[in-house]
Amino acid sequence: MRFRNKKGQSVFEFIVFIPFLLLLLQTFLKVGGAINGSINQQKHLRGYYYYKLKNSSYFPSINDLKQLGGMTQVGYSAFGWSEELVNGRQPKAPCYQLNSFFGQPIDTCQEVTERAEGKSQFIRVYSVYGLCGSVYTIGESGNWQAVLSSAPNCANSN
Numbered sequence: 001m002r003f004r005n006k007k008g009q010s011v012f013e014f015i016v017f018i019p020f021l022l023l024l025l026q027t028f029l030k031v032g033g034a035i036n037g038s039i040n041q042q043k044h045l046r047g048y049y050y051y052k053l054k055n056s057s058y059f060p061s062i063n064d065l066k067q068l069g070g071m072t073q074v075g076y077s078a079f080g081w082s083e084e085l086v087n088g089r090q091p092k093a094p095c096y097q098l099n100s101f102f103g104q105p106i107d108t109c110q111e112v113t114e115r116a117e118g119k120s121q122f123i124r125v126y127s128v129y130g131l132c133g134s135v136y137t138i139g140e141s142g143n144w145q146a147v148l149s150s151a152p153n154c155a156n157s158n
Helices: 009-053 062-066
Strands: 073-080 095-097 122-124 128-138 144-147
Touching: 009 073, 009 095, 009 122, 009 128, 062 144
Parallel strands: none
Antiparallel strands: 073 128, 095 122, 128 144
């Protein structure tokens, strides 16, 4: 059977395709926002890092080194995010939720649930910025001393 009247066919196809277009547009906007947030977070982290250095090429400072516990050698300085802070608190990182048209959210921005199992509806942005600098070790006197070497060493050790 052949239909001769095809008026409205393209309107029907457009109406059927609209939900997919909206989902695609929403995903592009959320992922683009997350990328933009990551770039801005990296810029601010880098600016804060250089502010903390106070334009000194000797980093980390001796005062910062005195606050370290258990380290015997330090060769770089960095600011950034980790999964858990020293005092057991969770760090706060920006979250961007990718909404789904189907089902309930499987996790929250604050924590990943067992139900998520490697999947998430959130893009979590974590940034780290650091520089290699002078290598410091704890000397025989118990004070931090700069190690003079020709090869740069960018590692920490206990």
